[in-house]
Amino acid sequence: MIQTRPRPVPEEVTSSDAVRLSSVVKRFTDSKGERFTAVDGIDLRIRRGEIVAFLGPNGAGKTTTIDMLLGLTRPDEGSVRLFGREPRQAVRSGQVAAVLQTGGLLPDLSVEATVRMLGSLHPRADIDAVLSRAGLDQLRRRRVAECSGGEQQRLRFALALLSGPELLVLDEPTAGMDVVARRDFWATVREDAERGMTVMFATHYMEEADRFADRVVMIDSGRVVVDGQVSDVRSALSGRTVSARIAEQSAAALAQSPLVRSCEPRGGRYHFDTTDSDALLRLLIEQTSATDIEVTPRSLEEAFMTLTHHSRTEGGTR
């Protein structure tokens, strides 16, 4: 079942947990000197071998959560454990690796020299295998400065693979890649995931979550608003929008129907987000004088927008 609120996570950390965030809170000071809550009590448990997409609009708190997960910053409240250990310990041991949006690459080194240099820190790293897994075979001699944004991301991915991590954390790894590069990148990550690696990735692309993840965690304003298996989220959130020209009073009455999840006036029409478009159509035709009726499938993107909007109006934000 899809959960639209954070699921309660038992206190103990079990050996099957790769990630365990308990009531994690992070506050910052904004440009006016006021404190605000960027991450507002996130509970999250990721089991070994899961592939989890971490979604949310700009400023939702994804990067802040990932930074805490990797031990780059500490939460103000709550706790973070990776494989039952402190994040820094797990990262230092190579059990956990990350591909972040920014990250120091030396522009004058070649791709291969970069991988070899960092590979020397991991005695058991197989440099050739890593280069090939990251799709860098053809780019070995290219200077980092001459690599495209997408190629540099693949290089960061190769560096993350060097330690043979059990958990890979990717923060918008395909930002800046074209469609083909994105597809190739995910094919490579999927191969690694199939060998049992746990993967958590933040993305803006709903389609990447849909195609690649087992589970989707959506956050908004620092809170989890959806947590569920991709197929459940898809079927629970997808649906149809029925729109029509209709009198305000009739629209308000229909909006009270259990068939209607939300109703919005736009462009001289009312747009009803519904779980059962056939039943709503019957109501519109039989009980109102609606005209110019249209039924359109609702994308996950729209569903997410509706959901995050709801969480804002219901729960309030900072």
Ligand SMILES: Nc1ncnc2c1ncn2[C@@H]1O[C@H](COP(=O)(O)OP(=O)(O)OP(=O)(O)O)[C@@H](O)[C@H]1O
């Ligand atoms: N060091 C900081 N100091 C002050 N505010 C910060 C700091 N880091 C992040 N923030 C703010 O915290 C909020 C959450 O930011 P975060 O980068 O985690 O969001 P995000 O979901 O990763 O967004 P995006 O998709 O745009 O990368 C934003 O309002 C951001 O401006």
